[in-house]
Amino acid sequence: MIGRLNHIAIAVPDLAAASAKYRNLLGAHVGQPQPLPEHGVTVVFIDTGNTKVELLEPLGDTSPIAAFLERNPSGGMHHICFEVPDIRAAAEVLKSGGARVLGDGSPRTGAHGKPVLFLHPKDFDGTLIELEEV
Template identity: 60%
Template sequence: MLFRSSSLTRTFRTFSTNPSNKIFQLGKLNHVAIAVPNLQQAAAFYRDTLGASVTDPEDLPEHGVTTIFVNLPNTKFELLHPYGENSPIANFLKKNTNGGIHHVCLEVEDIEQAVQQVKKMNVRVLGDVKIGAHGKPVIFLHPKDCNGVLVELEQV
């Protein structure tokens, strides 16, 4: 079958880079958090096998996690391991025994404005703004409202 070039039509989808309802500035990907059943083994993989630099473990009892950050040139991985009896990571690992991606963290300039905006767009937030692993205000957005992904917003 032959086609004449004049009969072909190309369709391009364009995406708005400046939504009219935007009131907060979305920044870069801060980190991808990975729940792991063995924190030291996971850190050794990224450090010894892949050559990344990793931080020392840090216990965050108020969040129910122990974290290690894997520093990459353009972002970080946050390795998460349960800390304490009420750890949300323990529940995640019960369902995903080998671990896996837990959430992604995006930077925002003003977390209060971001929370107001996402609530106006009917996106549920999980809890209140609190201080996260980097010592900065954070909030989580419900995965059911974010295409199945748990999204953390962190003020920079």
């Protein structure tokens, strides 16, 4: 079912500082900040050639990563995203196998404009997994 690792997301308290470290210390291919107010984050993509690292900074008062950064003020790895060919079929397989899909259990439109869902981290070894239909 799951295919490529689309990205790994890292929540950071200071996007400009984090971007500068990846660009200047690690010599990575770091993109420009993209504010996504409807998703409560500003995003910077790092292109590693085979996949992406997504740096996330909270945007607005109801950011979905605010609570994570309260628990982890220095930042930290937030989620990993795998590609799937059919998100509704994936949701059915997962739910019938006992995995919990976050929210109302239905796919929604993710930060990249594609259908996504998130799986409960307690069902996958403390790891928040996003599935994205591509």
